[in-house]
Amino acid sequence: MTALKDSPYLLADVRLEEGFETDDDVIVATRTALHTLEIRDGRIAALHAAGSTLPAGLPIYQANGRLALPTMRDMHIHLDKTFYGGPWRAPRPRQGKTIMDMIALEEKLLPQLLPTSVERAEGLIALLQSKGSTVARSHCNIDPVSGLKSLEHLKIALERHRQDFVCEIVAFPQHGLLHSKVDGLMREAMQMGVDYVGGLDPTNVDGAMEKSLDAMFQIALDTGKGVDIHLHETSPAGVAAFDYMIDTVEKTPALKGKVTISHAFALTRLSPEQLEETAGRLAANGMTIASTVPIADLMMPLPKLTEKGVFVMTGTDSVIDHWSPFGSGDMLDKACLYAQLYRGSDEYQLSRSLAISTGGVLPLDNDGNRAWPKVGDEASFSLAEASCTAEAVARVSPRTATFHKGRLVSGGVDKAPG
Structure with missing residues (x-):
């Protein structure tokens, strides 16, 4: 596991959900974008959109495009x-x-x-x-x-x-x-x-x-x-x-x-x-x-x-x-089972099924607005090899790193050179 003892630090290229995409008023996909999370004192101090100027002097770690999921x-x-x-x-x-x-x-x-x-x-x-x-x-x-x-x-x-x-x-x-x-x-x-x-x-x-x-x-x-x-x-x-x-x-x-x-x-x-x-x-x-x-x-x-x-x-x-x-x-496994038994296999219902495993915390609210993460939230999350929540739930996507209050507690991330 990569030793990550820095605070504050930046976690770059984290995939966050931005909203739902529709076709004839049916939700068919989830729109995402890459962000850099600024993590300070166990919380998310800032969300920096891709291409924005980052704070100088902070160590940078790479999420390599993996999807952030709320802590299970x-x-x-x-x-x-x-x-x-x-x-x-x-x-x-x-x-x-x-x-x-x-x-x-x-x-x-x-x-x-x-x-x-x-x-x-x-x-x-x-x-x-x-x-x-x-x-x-x-x-x-x-x-x-x-x-x-x-x-x-x-x-x-x-x-x-x-x-x-x-x-x-x-x-x-x-x-x-x-x-x-x-x-x-x-x-x-x-x-x-x-x-x-x-x-x-x-x-x-x-x-x-x-x-x-x-x-x-x-x-x-x-x-x-x-x-x-x-x-x-x-x-x-x-x-x-x-x-x-x-x-x-x-x-x-x-x-x-x-x-x-x-x-x-x-x-x-x-x-x-x-x-x-x-x-x-x-x-x-x-x-x-x-x-x-x-x-x-x-x-x-x-x-x-x-x-x-x-x-x-x-x-x-x-x-x-x-x-x-x-x-x-694996609580993501439980969310997958919940979706199969009770919810359904479409993008929207799969994404909603995650709630049973996260205490109700979802990246997007029911209207497709980002609900998590927000500035000030506790920096507790995992990184998954998935394009969106729906895929993570349906495929029980592997988690590559888990963070608790800003601390890397399982898995690993790469440190950017410099």
């Missing part, structure tokens, strides 16, 4: 437990296995994973950075087997990358908040720099929906933290849990804007009328959805949620662990 955000990953970085290890067969069976398996695996969990977390961080992600939200096990060790190890890994990676932590009771009796451990975790209280399938795992959800919300209220719960349940119990959580947030102002429901598969079981009402209530209460964009028989109503004003995020979940071996760690 992996908003649902488990950095604390992974096979990544170790020898190949496929998950065991899942057929006929319940979530309780998987929890029992994990209780045996955790002692094997803990000794290398710091190094493997760092390996995952490097993978995410290589794919253009410098922002993440990681769930971290809080369970009777690992206690607070998984959290302690994750914090070590994140501290080593505090200059080049931003990560929120969710204290995750993977073995059930009530089932594994970890209320006390969860509260200890809240004092260790954790951002969110996690939860898991309150009926299938804890066997007491209201009691489990009440306990989760109470920890959040007592500590002033947010909530991010894994809700896989698709049965009527999953729908009931959804309704109960929305009811709770509606009558508890302190929780508004602070609750994320991850996976949220119960949404696939709602009628159009129920979905319309539920999505409206989610939006009204600032409740967000974190979806891994599943490709099984669960066609998530993600476009409807967005249409109703619900903020939808995506994430890797597992790169490779005892749950799944298929994760790429």
Whole structure:
């Protein structure tokens, strides 16, 4: 990787989007132009059009015409437990296995994973950075087997990358908040720099929906933290849990804007009328959805949620662990999948699909005006071998460099002579 320690500096020949091109009022292409970014104190201090006079005396690096994309955000990953970085290890067969069976398996695996969990977390961080992600939200096990060790190890890994990676932590009771009796451990975790209280399938795992959800919300209220719960349940119990959580947030102002429901598969079981009402209530209460964009028989109503004003995020979940071996760690891959499942293959829809991977940040707004980057924006972005966002999404174009607050954190760029 090219050492880039200068500040300020210039990054020349960066391809930025300028607007849409139309044919009979149909968007058929994206117009781009080359610019030089002036990066100073971690931010974009100026955008210099091609051919303009550049500030004298600043070191110049070359993007060589590559497309700038906003930093990606992996908003649902488990950095604390992974096979990544170790020898190949496929998950065991899942057929006929319940979530309780998987929890029992994990209780045996955790002692094997803990000794290398710091190094493997760092390996995952490097993978995410290589794919253009410098922002993440990681769930971290809080369970009777690992206690607070998984959290302690994750914090070590994140501290080593505090200059080049931003990560929120969710204290995750993977073995059930009530089932594994970890209320006390969860509260200890809240004092260790954790951002969110996690939860898991309150009926299938804890066997007491209201009691489990009440306990989760109470920890959040007592500590002033947010909530991010894994809700896989698709049965009527999953729908009931959804309704109960929305009811709770509606009558508890302190929780508004602070609750994320991850996976949220119960949404696939709602009628159009129920979905319309539920999505409206989610939006009204600032409740967000974190979806891994599943490709099984669960066609998530993600476009409807967005249409109703619900903020939808995506994430890797597992790169490779005892749950799944298929994760790429690439949010552009998720945007491509989202486009295939829900958006379409035309220039406009492909370009809009990037939003699920960047926290809603897009180079062009819906009317084709440049929305990013602007002077003053944080200099966090990746360079892709693509002519425009639509191509990058459709082809999952390689990223050649990733910058975080002006620092080159993955890949490389050439330094201009002189």
